[in-house]
Amino acid sequence: MRRFLLFLLCALLGLLAVVLVNTLRLPNHQLAPVPAAPAVAVSPDSALAHLAGALRFATVSRTVYSETDTLPFGQLQAYLRRTFPLVHQQLKLQKVNRYGLLYEWTGTDPALKPLLLLAHQDVVPVLPGTDSQWTRPPFAGQQAGGYLYGRGALDDKLNVVGQLEAVEALLRANFRPRRTVLLAFGHDEETQGRRGAAALAAVLHPLHPQLELVLDEGGLVKADGVAGLTQPVALVGVSEKGYLSLELSATGAGGHSSMPPALTSVGRVAAAVARLEAQPFPARLDGGVSGLLAYLAPAVPFGKRLVFANQWLFGSLIKNSLAATPSGNAALRTTTAPTIFKGGDKDNVLPIVATATVNFRLLPGDSPQAVIQKVKELINDAEISVKTLGEGRAASPVSGTDNAAFLTLHRTIKSVFPQALVAPYVVVGATDARAYAALCPQATYRFMPVLMDQAAIESLHGTNERLRPAAYQQVVRFYAALIRNIQ
Incomplete structure (x- = not known):
């Protein structure tokens, strides 16, 4: 027994070591x-006014494209031509x-692979009946209480206009990039991007089959940390989760x-959905969380750092802690989300067919x-039929x-946000970037x-x-700095 206890003590001490x-x-x-990114020669008020003007066009994309009002898209593009004249004089536009808009700012060294910046012009609809809940109308581009309000202020017109603002300022300063700079703005990102990003990527591929870096929306600088x-x-998205919708029917x-x-039939489908929810896909740290924790570990208190640095030992503890919140749970596993139930149309008649749609983010x-x-x-x-909806x-x-x-x-982020920690993660939603990943699989x-x-x-x-005006100044400064730094 003494030998066993001694062995156990040595093992514990070894483990601790x-x-x-x-x-x-x-x-x-x-x-x-790193040195701070240089200021951009742009008036903050005029830059914000340019963004506010873009928010006034209701470029809402609809799931059924024929139901999309395309007039605002044409109006927005005419507005961009007026607002950024140098861009439209000196860059090629296709x-x-x-x-869909593809700008090309030709670099002086054709041997260098291009930089591609992405954004999208379309926005999601305002939920019916919620207009009155907005502090300012959703398509008015107005300020109140230190914010600029409007659909697209964050997703994603600030990047469309911010990139154009940065390029316009660099053109005014007679900057010439060594590396070609591409801007691609789709118009249906919110509805899968088939006519926008997918088509733009197909046009781009024969022109520039290899890119140095592709940057799209997705991550952000979370002010209150993680x-x-x-x-x-x-948070820099290094990948984004896959997508699959299944229809279960009985x-x-x-x-x-x-x-x-x-x-x-309703009960059978409901039971199937209940079994799926009761048995979620396994939690995994190797799907992106491991890299995130590795980048954050040096900044956390010693006890938490010890846990992050030894994921092989404390993996279950980390998983249980993260899984307690919807966002943490989504980062850990392929998620299961029942979204639609159908069956019957009269309260006293048993339906013959019942269906449920379940969405998975892979x-x-x-x-x-x-x-x-x-x-x-x-x-x-x-007795349950499983059918794939759309393309998984x-x-x-x-x-x-x-x-x-x-x-x-990383260096550019630190030059604009010096207090921020930079960390990779997996985006749980979908972006246009996936359409371009084949052009730059290692740096999208x-x-x-x-x-x-x-x-x-x-x-x-x-x-x-809504968006704080000071935050928009950082957007423009960041894009100008990235274009300069990647040369």
Whole structure:
């Protein structure tokens, strides 16, 4: 017994030594302080007025394209031509599917691979009946209480106008890029981007089959930090989750509700959905969370740093902690979200057919085929039909954090947001960037240079979407700095 206890003590001491060594030897991925990005020769008031003007065009994209009012898109583009004359005089502009915009600022060294900046012109609709809840009308582009309000103030006209503002200022300063700079603005990102980003990428591919860096929206600078940190964290999306919607259906006998069978078609589908919700896909740190924690670990208190530095030992603890919130849970696993139920149209008649739509957002490493197979295993009911809706897609390629492109992006972020920690993560939503990933699989990133707290983040796609004027100045400064730095 004494020998066993001695062995156990030695094992524990050895384990403790390994944990401490891992913690003390943890690499610091954060850059040392870098010089501040130079100011951009743009009047803050005029720049904000340019953005406000763009918000006044209700460029709402609809799921059914024929239902989209395209007039505001033409009006917005005419406004951009008037507002940024040098851009439209000196850059090549190609229109794709009439409203997709591809600008090319030709560099002086054709041997260098281009930089591609992305944004989208379209916005989501305002929820019916919520207009009166807005502090300022959603398509008025008005200020109140230190904010600029409007649909698109965050998603995503600030990037369209911010990129053009930066290029216009650089042109005024007679700056000439060595590396070609491309701007691609789709017009249906909010509805899958088939006519916008997908078509633009197809046009771009034969012209520039390889790119140095692709940057789209997705991440942001979270003012109130993550993982318990109080300092800002610049979240850079290195991938985005895949997408799959399945329709589950069951067929019953129907009949009068006064004589129901033991299990109706509605009950069968409901039971299938309940089984899926009760057995979520496994939580995994290797789908993006591991890299995020590695970048943040040096900044957290020692106890938490010890946990982050030894994920092999404390993985379950990390997973349980993150899974307690919807956002943390979404970062850990392929998510299961029932979204639509259909069955019957009269309260006293049993429906013959009942269906449920379930949406899955796929973590890197999970394929649509594997998810479908797992769903069938979890449902375990031969009477349930499983049908794929639309085209399922896997997560986009995971871009690296050890290449020159990411280093340039990291350095540029720090030059504008010196207090922020930079960290990679996986975007849980969808962006236009996925359409261009084949042109730059190792360096396609998703980052919006805007400092936002949780309340502002929740206004995305919601009521009172808004932006602080000072935050917009940083947007313009960031894009000008990135164009200069990547040369």
